[in-house]
Amino acid sequence: MANKEEFVTQIASRATDFPQWYTDVIMKTDMVDYSDVRGCMVIKPYGYGVWELIQQQMDARFKATGHKNAYFPLFIPESLLMKEAEHVEGFAPEVAWVTMGGTEQLTERLAIRPTSETVIGAMYSRWIQSYRDLPMLLNQWCNVVRWEKSTRPFLRTSEFLWQEGHTAHATGEEAEEETMRMLEVYREFAQNVLAIPVIVGKKSDKEKFAGAVATYTMEAMMQDGKALQMGTSHYLGQNFAKGYDIKYLSREGRLEYCHTTSWGTSTRMIGGIIMVHGDDRGLMLPPRVAPTQLVILPIAQHKEGVLDKARELKRLLAEAGVRVELDDSDNSAGWKFNEWEMKGVPVRLEVGPKDIEKNQVVLVRRDSHEKLFVPMEGLADAVKALLDRVHEGMLARALALREEKTVNAVDFEQLKAGVNGGFVRAMWCGERACEEEIKAKTGASTRCMPLERDKELEHKLGCACVHCGKPAKTMMYFAKAY
Amino acid sequence: MANKEEFVTQIASRATDFPQWYTDVIMKTDMVDYSDVRGCMVIKPYGYGVWELIQQQMDARFKATGHKNAYFPLFIPESLLMKEAEHVEGFAPEVAWVTMGGTEQLTERLAIRPTSETVIGAMYSRWIQSYRDLPMLLNQWCNVVRWEKSTRPFLRTSEFLWQEGHTAHATGEEAEEETMRMLEVYREFAQNVLAIPVIVGKKSDKEKFAGAVATYTMEAMMQDGKALQMGTSHYLGQNFAKGYDIKYLSREGRLEYCHTTSWGTSTRMIGGIIMVHGDDRGLMLPPRVAPTQLVILPIAQHKEGVLDKARELKRLLAEAGVRVELDDSDNSAGWKFNEWEMKGVPVRLEVGPKDIEKNQVVLVRRDSHEKLFVPMEGLADAVKALLDRVHEGMLARALALREEKTVNAVDFEQLKAGVNGGFVRAMWCGERACEEEIKAKTGASTRCMPLERDKELEHKLGCACVHCGKPAKTMMYFAKAY
Numbered sequence: 018m019a020n021k022e023e024f025v026t027q028i029a030s031r032a033t034d035f036p037q038w039y040t041d042v043i044m045k046t047d048m049v050d051y052s053d054v055r056g057c058m059v060i061k062p063y064g065y066g067v068w069e070l071i072q073q074q075m076d077a078r079f080k081a082t083g084h085k086n087a088y089f090p091l092f093i094p095e096s097l098l099m100k101e102a103e104h105v106e107g108f109a110p111e112v113a114w115v116t117m118g119g120t121e122q123l124t125e126r127l128a129i130r131p132t133s134e135t136v137i138g139a140m141y142s143r144w145i146q147s148y149r150d151l152p153m154l155l156n157q158w159c160n161v162v163r164w165e166k167s168t169r170p171f172l173r174t175s176e177f178l179w180q181e182g183h184t185a186h187a188t189g190e191e192a193e194e195e196t197m198r199m200l201e202v203y204r205e206f207a208q209n210v211l212a213i214p215v216i217v218g219k220k221s222d223k224e225k226f227a228g229a230v231a232t233y234t235m236e237a238m239m240q241d242g243k244a245l246q247m248g249t250s251h252y253l254g255q256n257f258a259k260g261y262d263i264k265y266l267s268r269e270g271r272l273e274y275c276h277t278t279s280w281g282t283s284t285r286m287i288g289g290i291i292m293v294h295g296d297d298r299g300l301m302l303p304p305r306v307a308p309t310q311l312v313i314l315p316i317a318q319h320k321e322g323v324l325d326k327a328r329e330l331k332r333l334l335a336e337a338g339v340r341v342e343l344d345d346s347d348n349s350a351g352w353k354f355n356e357w358e359m360k361g362v363p364v365r366l367e368v369g370p371k372d373i374e375k376n377q378v379v380l381v382r383r384d385s386h387e388k389l390f391v392p393m394e395g396l397a398d399a400v401k402a403l404l405d406r407v408h409e410g411m412l413a414r415a416l417a418l419r420e421e422k423t424v425n426a427v428d429f430e431q432l433k434a435g436v437n438g439g440f441v442r443a444m445w446c447g448e449r450a451c452e453e454e455i456k457a458k459t460g461a462s463t464r465c466m467p468l469e470r471d472k473e474l475e476h477k478l479g480c481a482c483v484h485c486g487k488p489a490k491t492m493m494y495f496a497k498a499y
Numbered sequence: 500m501a502n503k504e505e506f507v508t509q510i511a512s513r514a515t516d517f518p519q520w521y522t523d524v525i526m527k528t529d530m531v532d533y534s535d536v537r538g539c540m541v542i543k544p545y546g547y548g549v550w551e552l553i554q555q556q557m558d559a560r561f562k563a564t565g566h567k568n569a570y571f572p573l574f575i576p577e578s579l580l581m582k583e584a585e586h587v588e589g590f591a592p593e594v595a596w597v598t599m600g601g602t603e604q605l606t607e608r609l610a611i612r613p614t615s616e617t618v619i620g621a622m623y624s625r626w627i628q629s630y631r632d633l634p635m636l637l638n639q640w641c642n643v644v645r646w647e648k649s650t651r652p653f654l655r656t657s658e659f660l661w662q663e664g665h666t667a668h669a670t671g672e673e674a675e676e677e678t679m680r681m682l683e684v685y686r687e688f689a690q691n692v693l694a695i696p697v698i699v700g701k702k703s704d705k706e707k708f709a710g711a712v713a714t715y716t717m718e719a720m721m722q723d724g725k726a727l728q729m730g731t732s733h734y735l736g737q738n739f740a741k742g743y744d745i746k747y748l749s750r751e752g753r754l755e756y757c758h759t760t761s762w763g764t765s766t767r768m769i770g771g772i773i774m775v776h777g778d779d780r781g782l783m784l785p786p787r788v789a790p791t792q793l794v795i796l797p798i799a800q801h802k803e804g805v806l807d808k809a810r811e812l813k814r815l816l817a818e819a820g821v822r823v824e825l826d827d828s829d830n831s832a833g834w835k836f837n838e839w840e841m842k843g844v845p846v847r848l849e850v851g852p853k854d855i856e857k858n859q860v861v862l863v864r865r866d867s868h869e870k871l872f873v874p875m876e877g878l879a880d881a882v883k884a885l886l887d888r889v890h891e892g893m894l895a896r897a898l899a900l901r902e903e904k905t906v907n908a909v910d911f912e913q914l915k916a917g918v919n920g921g922f923v924r925a926m927w928c929g930e931r932a933c934e935e936e937i938k939a940k941t942g943a944s945t946r947c948m949p950l951e952r953d954k955e956l957e958h959k960l961g962c963a964c965v966h967c968g969k970p971a972k973t974m975m976y977f978a979k980a981y
Contacts, residue, residue: 050622053579054609057572059622062637065569087547090539091611091642091658097535110601115611117596118646118657127536129573129597129611140532140541155544160573160642164600175600176573 028359030297035241039169042291046300046360049170056168056175060284063360064171066308067287068178072158074210074305075180075282078202084154084182091159092127093136101260104134107227111163113175129162134228134253134279137183138261145185145275147266152195153185171288172245172499179283185263185275192276193252199280200233200250207247211286212303212411213237213293214419215247216440216494218465223449226279230254236464236494238419239292242438244464244496247289248282288499293415300361301383303411304404311400312357313343316350316369326373330366330396337397339404358383363407364400384410425478432483432495436461440496444475444489446482455484455495464494510841512779517723521651524773528782528842531652538650538657542766545842546653548790549769550660554640556692556787557662557764560684566636566664573642574609575618583742586616589709593645595657611644616710616735616761619665620743627667627757629748634677635667653770654727654981661765667745667757674758675734681762682715682732689729693768694785694893695719695775696901697729698922698976700947705931708761712736718946718976720901721774724920726946726978729771730764770981775897782843783865785893786886793882794839795825798832798851808855812848812878819879821886840865845889846882866892907960914965914977918943922978926957926971928964937966937977946976 027045029037043049048064060068076086092115099105108131115127130136137155145153158180168174182199186192200217207213215235225232229251236244257263258274267273294301304310311334315327327343334341342362344353357365367379378396380389384407391399422439426432435441436459445451445463456462475492482489509527511519525531530546542550558568574597581587590613597609612618619637627635644658653659664681668674682699689695697717707714711733718726739745740756749755776783786792793816797809809825816823824844826835839847849861860878862871866889873881904921908914917923918941927933927945938944957974964971 050625052572052618053576053621054572054574057574059572060570062567062569066567068570069568085544085548086551087544088542088550088660090534090536090541091644092536092539094535112601113597113609114599115595116598117608119592119594126599127595136534139535143532162573178570 028297028299031240031295038295038297039288039292042295042299043170048287048291048300051170054175056165058170058174058176060178063308064287067290067302067306068284070306070308071210071286072180075206076158078206079156079180079182082198082202084156084184087155087157088159089130089133089136089140089157091130093130093133095126095128097139098128098135100135101228101257103256104228104260108132108163111165113162113164130159131161131163132279132281133157133159133161133181134183134257134277135261138257138263138277141183141185141275141277142262142264145263145265148187148268151185151187151265151275152191154182154195155184156180156182169288169499171284171291173285177284179281181279181281184278185258186277187265187267187273187275189254189276192254192278196231196233196250196252196278196280199278200235203235203248203250203280203282207235207237207286208412210303210305211290212305212408212415213247213289214412214416216465216467218467218494220249220465221447221449221452221463221493223452224463226251228253228256228260230256233468234465236496237289237293238415238422238440238496239289239499240295240418241292242422242440242496244440244494244498245285245289245292246464246498247286248280250280251278253277253279294411295361298355299359301411302361302363304363304408307361307363308340309342309360309362310340310404311342311364311366312362313341313366313368314350314353314357315343315345316367316372318345320370322373323368323370327368330368330378330393334397334400337401339397339400364403366400382407382410384414425474426483426495427477427479429484432461433459436495436497440464440494442474442478442492442494443483444478444481445491445493446485446487447490448485448487451482451485451487459495459497461495461497464496464498466491466493510779510781513722513777520777520779521770521774524777524781525652530769530773530782533652536657538647540652540656540658542660545790546769549772549784549788550766552788552790553692553768554662557688558640560688561638561662561664564680564684566638566666569637569639570641571612571615571618571622571639573612575612575615577608577610579621580610580617582617583710583739585738586710586742590614590645593647595644595646612641613643613645614761614763615639615641615643615663616665616739616759617743620739620745620759623665623667623757623759624744624746627745627747630669630750633667633669633747633757634673636664636677637666638662638664651770651981653766653773655767659766661763663761663763666760667740668759669747669749669755669757671736671758674736674760678713678715678732678734678760678762681760682717685717685730685732685762685764689717689719689768690894692785692787693772694787694890694897695729695771696894696898698947698949700949700976702731702947703929703931703934703945703975705934706945708733710735710738712738715950716947718978719771719775720897720904720922720978721771721981722777722900723774724904724922724978726922726976726980727767727771727774728946728980729768730762732762733760735759735761776893777843780837781841783893784843784845786845786890789843789845790822791824791842791844792822792886793824793846793848794844795823795848795850796832796835796839797825797827798849798854800827802852804855805850805852809850812850812860812875816879816882819883821879821882846885848882864889864892866896907956908965908977909959909961911966914943915941918977918979922946922976924956924960924974924976925965926960926963927973927975928967928969929972930967930969933964933967933969941977941979943977943979946978946980948973948975
């Protein structure tokens with residue numbers, strides 16, 4: 018028990034200091050480390066293992082929806098970046114610039130890509146000639162750089178890893194369909210892989226992507242009640258097609274501008290996983306992205322037959338496709354319990370002499386601490402079913418917390434109180450000035466407008482803007498955000 | 500036939516103009532495109548598909564040898580890069596420098612990583628405390644930048660994609676073992692996945708990696724007789740450990756410097772695949788990295804039942820794990836034959852009304868043009884076996900060509916003649932000045948010294964340096980190189 022107490026004091030409690038808890042967890046579980054470059058993180062093997070599982074499962078979804086991967090240059094010539102006015106204005110302040118190659122001063126500065134609409138747009142302009150070349154459905158996995166003033170590992174860093182989808186279509190309707198299709202891919206992925214329930218909706222004009230006609234988002238609630246934007250899907254209309262001259266010859270023989278989309282998610286999702294699921298003991302990883310899904314802890318491992326049985330179980334589970342580790346180190350059982358709990362491994366398997374006698378093992382769930390005695394026979398299937406139940410349990414808990422911390426506000430006082438630790442649903446006038454005042458007064462921003470109107474709810478919320486009292490145009494989610 | 504001739508004239512012949520043939524092939528098969536940034540390429544979906552298959556199969560080998568992936572920053576502060584003197588000297592001339600972040604001038608320039616020994620060394624110095632932390636076995640998949648004067652897609656570009664392994668060990672012996680283990684992983688991969696026979700050996704001091712104690716390489720012969728360095732594995736001794744302060748407390752309680760290694764392969768391998776296997780009809784992709792392994796061409800596809808059967812075969816082969824495409828476009832059969840041959844798809848499947856009647860299909864090998872009539876029953880197994888035979892056939896052909904174009908030289912005239920279109924084995928004094936004179940006179944560089952001495956061959960080659968006549972120290976492969 019001494020070990021356990023010593024251990025627990027290493028991590029701040031969520032209730033007392035959530036930011037410190039986050040830092041403690043990511044550092045002590047070897048997810049990430051700070052580097053010598055301001056705002057850049059090192060993703061350590063345990064954190065990168067989560068990213069690899071995210072990549073695999075998301076990439077399979079992209080391919081199933083007809084997308085292929087490609088790779089575009091890291092560098093964007095300044096003149097190329099400048100061709101879409103709104104886009105430049107949005108990104109220029111946070112661009113890192115290369116000015117020298119070797120000892121030679123470059124004649125034109127090169128931006129390190131903050132996102133690749135511009136460089137991909139320039140290529141699409143060459144590749145797309147006729148309607149037969151459409152739709153063009155590409156995705157890229159890469160690093161991007163945004164020179165951020167204040168950074169936090171996974172959540173906001175100067176360099177991060179992400180995927181960016183870029184598509185071009187013959188009609189606006191098809192491009193809008195694509196935008197919504199990928200938003201749904203993201204939502205389904207968040208729910209079914211990350212065990213994170215998300216609210217999907219449309220961003221306000223102020224919050225939309227620089228250069229987009231419309232930005233759609235998935236927003237998740239962290240345990241401190243703040244929002245994290247987990248992914249966005251943009252309908253770009255013909256803005257980039259005009260800026261980068263992406264035209265096609267239609268079936269009718271007319272030269273038309275394409276309609277384009279882009280959509281992205283990043284290593285930021287790992288920050289979301291940590292802040293949605295973790296507890297005061299440390300990480301709690303959703304089974305489908307946990308690098309280790311089950312850890313075997315042999316009890317009284319010096320006794321004859323225990324380690325042999327543990328190794329046999331490891332082989333059996335690995336062959337069945339479970340990501341399994343065996344901890345046969347000479348640390349105490351108590352130390353191991355704490356360590357692997359902190360690491361967030363979804364299921365712990367204990368096996369000792371008594372279990373072997375009874376031909377059973379003990380499985381302990383990380384999420385509920387529930388203890389199960391399970392026969393050796395059929396173990397792999399039992400473990401897989403349990404991992405699914407852990408996933409469902411984590412998702413349900415996160416959803417319940419979000420519902421508990423989401424309130425309806427009919428006046429500004431309710432909004433102010435509500436965003437102090439949660440999401441607020443309220444009616445809003447749609448004016449940017451009003452949005453900025455709300456932000457200044459409460460620290461909360463508009464998160465998104467629901468995709469479908471809920472007339473019953475709107476009726477409850479009234480028809481006046483929660484802040485300025487003018488006629489409301491839409492329901493809006495407000496929250497403080499990362 | 501008109502189609503076919505038209506087609507063939509699009510690609511230069513290898514014999515007449517090998518560089519132009521290379522450019523024609525990579526452009527016409529949609530492997531790659533030039534970008535607006537000098538020396539940077541766009542890897543198009545077909546080329547990137549090859550890279551994805553390389554990554555998957557190489558990554559599995561890294562994991563099987565105990566390595567984990569991680570991610571380190573793109574940026575290296577100038578002062579950090581400068582800590583290992585030889586390394587700086589080697590890489591400084593080709594570094595791209597970031598000097599501005601947003602509108603602010605940086606106080607210290609940031610190098611875009613040309614390779615990551617320095618930034619990883621700095622982290623290892625923090626992470627490694629005692630012998631218990633060793634060995635440290637990490638790999639990174641990422642982009643790197645080297646500001647090259649003259650570039651060619653895949654072979655030499657300012658930005659490229661690669662993997663870089665970085666390991667730290669308690670003893671020099673262990674580090675040397677690791678260096679050789681990864682060289683062998685590379686060799687086996689080249690042979691069994693890329694169907695490329697490689698010569699492995701040690702680089703001369705002049706050609707070794709900046710900062711290494713020893714560099715080992717795998718060298719492949721292109722069809723024009725020139726060498727391509729396809730991957731390198733470096734034993735770094737304690738050079739980087741001393742530069743970056745990577746120390747551990749030994750079992751005996753002494754503070755010691757680690758011994759480190761690094762090893763890398765890149766998208767350059769794709770250039771090797773093209774130049775080893777391609778022919779005047781276009782690409783010839785090794786089955787294990789071909790994005791499409793088999794293409795189904797329905798014959799007389801307008802006839803009843805043909806397309807249905809083609810679709811059924813596609814489903815059947817895909818389910819069996821074959822990467823299969825069905826070309827049911829309305830292009831002529833001749834056009835399709837040429838197109839998919841140019842794309843280098845290893846096996847073509849033809850199915851028409853007569854075949855359906857006979858319950859068979861026609862399989863045509865891309866490498867030998869051999870035509871096989873194969874029963875529908877057991878087709879998937881037959882296709883898989885055929886893909887293996889295509890692999891073996893391609894490997895054997897490449898090996899035969901290399902042997903044909905490799906000669907022994909006992910005097911300088913023989914060396915000069917031999918490097919004009921092939922590899923030369925000769926005895927060498929080991930002096931850098933001599934090496935530089937050979938390069939100046941013949942355009943050929945030292946490629947590698949064999950790992951094991953072949954005394955019989957050495958006896959044939961004599962005991963004097965092929966160029967200067969001084970006593971020879973070693974056998975050396977000489978060749979012109981990409």
